[in-house]
Amino acid sequence: MSAYKELRKEELLALKSDLEAQYEKVKAKGLKLDMSRGKPSAAQLDLSMEMMDILNSSSELKSEEGVDCRNYGILDGIKEAKELLGAMIEVPAENIIIYGNSSLNVMYDTISRSMHHGVMGSTPWCKLDKVKFLCPVPGYDRHFAITEYFGIEMINVPMTPEGPDMDMVEKLVSEDEAIKGIWCVPKYSNPQGITYSDECVRRFARLKPAAKDFRIYWDNAYGVHHLYDDDQDYLIEILAECEKAGNPDMVYKFCSTSKISFPGSGVAAIAASKANLDGIRKQLTIQTIGHDKVNQLRHVRYYKDMNGIVEHMKKHAAILRPKFEAVLDILERELGGLEIGSWIKPKGGYFISFDSMDGCAKEIIAKCKEAGVIMTAAGATYPYHKDPHDSNIRIAPSFPTPEELTQATELFVLCVKLVSVNKLLENK
Amino acid sequence: MSAYKELRKEELLALKSDLEAQYEKVKAKGLKLDMSRGKPSAAQLDLSMEMMDILNSSSELKSEEGVDCRNYGILDGIKEAKELLGAMIEVPAENIIIYGNSSLNVMYDTISRSMHHGVMGSTPWCKLDKVKFLCPVPGYDRHFAITEYFGIEMINVPMTPEGPDMDMVEKLVSEDEAIKGIWCVPKYSNPQGITYSDECVRRFARLKPAAKDFRIYWDNAYGVHHLYDDDQDYLIEILAECEKAGNPDMVYKFCSTSKISFPGSGVAAIAASKANLDGIRKQLTIQTIGHDKVNQLRHVRYYKDMNGIVEHMKKHAAILRPKFEAVLDILERELGGLEIGSWIKPKGGYFISFDSMDGCAKEIIAKCKEAGVIMTAAGATYPYHKDPHDSNIRIAPSFPTPEELTQATELFVLCVKLVSVNKLLENK
Secondary structure, eight states: OOOGGGSOHHHHHHHHHHHHHHHHHHHHTOOOEEEOOOOOOHHHHHTTTTHHHHSOTTOOOBOTTOOBTTSSOOSSOOHHHHHHHHHHTTOOGGGEEEOSSOHHHHHHHHHHHHHHHOSTTOOOGGGSSOOEEEEEESOOHHHHHHHHHTTOEEEEEEEETTEEOHHHHHHHHHHOTTEEEEEEOOSSOTTTOOOOOHHHHHHHHTOOOSSTTOEEEEEOTTTTOBSOSSSOOOOOOHHHHHHHTTOTTSEEEEEESTTTSOTTSSOEEEEOOHHHHHHHHHHHHHHOSOOOHHHHHHHHHHHOSHHHHHHHHHHHHHHHHHHHHHHHHHHHHHHTTTOSEEEOOOSBSSOEEEEESTTOHHHHHHHHHHTTEEEOOTTTTSGGGOOTTSOEEEEOOSSSOHHHHHHHHHHHHHHHHHHHHHHHHHTO | OOOGGGSOHHHHHHHHHHHHHHHHHHHHTOOOEEEOOOOOOHHHHHTTTTHHHHSOTTOOOBOTTOOBTTSSOOSSOOHHHHHHHHHHTTOOGGGEEEOSSOHHHHHHHHHHHHHHHOSTTOOOGGGSSOOEEEEEESOOHHHHHHHHHTTOEEEEEEEETTEEOHHHHHHHHHHOTTEEEEEEOOSSOTTTOOOOOHHHHHHHHTOOOSSTTOEEEEEOTTTTOBSOSSSOOOOOOHHHHHHHTTOTTSEEEEEESTTTSOTTSSOEEEEOOHHHHHHHHHHHHHHOSOOOHHHHHHHHHHHOSHHHHHHHHHHHHHHHHHHHHHHHHHHHHHHTTTOSEEEOOOSBSSOEEEEESTTOHHHHHHHHHHTTEEEOOTTTTSGGGOOTTSOEEEEOOSSSOHHHHHHHHHHHHHHHHHHHHHHHHHTO
């Protein structure tokens, strides 16, 4: 089929009437589906059930260093957990602090600490007139929610296929001392599935920020979350790169096992330079009696080493891959050539990012909802929920069953067509 | 033996020489003991080992309400965990939010949130010139560390056998709007083991604070941590009492299973009015993807109900009781009648509080350390580590074995005698 924009008004009207009839038919089915959340499916969670057998009442719950993991003590994580997560994110164990179950919480904490205590001795941000963050867009809504919550002004930086627009990033951070950070999901980015290029990472490492307490917030959420064995993105390790560039303290790297073992019952970590970690430990001493070491032990004994994680992630991929492909196939089959939307085929991560014609995303999502399919709210991938083009839609294929996914995507493409036709008719 | 203060100089000198000889003998043994930390012993941790068998790879990890505890979702805790911890602290489940593994972290979070976002809409504390907290003394060092970390001015309030000096509390909170809170360990208090009297709790509930955002920080750390079956303290439930008094929002109550199951791998909670909890949930949405629900399930399925907790706590008591009694027996036998120290015999909790003659605590602790026994640092039970009398020493009998405890306490009383004799000689 040819591009919608080439159609004459009568053709569009005929199409509209046809699409509306189809829509009413689907609506009558009373679907109740959800493509909004980057949640693993039950089948994926089943992959880790044997982790529940790893520790039992006969287990010796001592760490390699002889620490009784059941008791108080060890603020920043047992050694073998640091090693495992270190291997996973390619950072030496001594550059790691192990936290609780949520890397989002670690990021929140990092911002919160900077607000009231500054960064490695800098002025607490709450004492400053203005604090700003750069936000590559589209991006992760919960990053933006944290900075919004703390009253930090967010500045959109457009994503390119190589990563954020680095010309803009370099210019802004070197000129404006109020810019204290940038949110990054550098591998299989949320929502686009883009992995930052080597050049992009190197430019990050060589940034010359005006603010001494500027940090790159490197959320390595999907570091090992490939969809394919033989076609994977590779990301340069940022801590080493920053050190080489003479900026060893400029980055915080975050990760967790949330989408490896169980979301909510995994292990999260931060990686950073020794100077950064020393600052963080000062706060940790005040904040907590330490995180759950038994769960750290459970994870280490189950996955054993990096190879265990890699093998485990292949099983996740085997479940996720057909789901991503089902969505992409329908998008291609139904929308290919129509020029009413574009999308990126990711090699990993949890999302497919779809861009509709300008001014259509809200309406498409509303139409989907009306017919029983929940999509991520329009604007969610932008700071303040404001997508300036009203075009980005995040599709999350992981949670529904393949059948549900097919139904939901069929409805989605129908809504894209219908809303696009209406939009085109406005100008005829 | 008669009181040391009645002894003549020559007698004291003879005593000193005898005590010094004893001290050198003990020192030569090269002890390495620790009576500083309120840590459960390995034997106590063994009591909960069967909890490790409760969930296995065949378990249905769904909550009573059908929530898959392995996945994302449920920000404030599964229903049955709220019920269990609610029963434990005598509060309805709907007044509970379940957190991660550390109630200290919940308290830190509560203060941190108040700093940058205020309390139920009040001015964020970081925008105020001065924020003050009342600190019943002696008290819990980690409470004081949190308020100190946030630059909150701490005001000492003396403890009485009935709880904090309520005349002083009432006067201060009603007069000074900068006073935003008071730290309380109302049952088997840290370190004295005092339980607040009915009248004391009622006076708390009827406080008329000048600050609308004043809260009582009620750390119910030892609510079920009795030493005796037949001789237990009873504490009035503060939430209900505050509600009766027309102050429903005036209290945050904290608890955890840290000293019930495994420290560091337990479940913590806050209890408060609906209005308070609604405010907290707003932050939680931003802060985390939720806490570890699998561990919540593990605890609920292991303890089942309040009765399960009560029975379990009897086993802890059976291990702790002889340890407390060993220390108390030695104190009584060696120091009784000497009038160089006083202590309280607690019915629960984790500590014995010892008061030396004024100006002796630091020296006693140093002497203990010199001979290989670590005590809690002098001043630790006071804000800013400043014990104005230099007299309070916290004894933690839980972790050492009974044999170690006897050795350590023998040394302790020897040091008390020696330092007291030296002190008395100063004025002769």
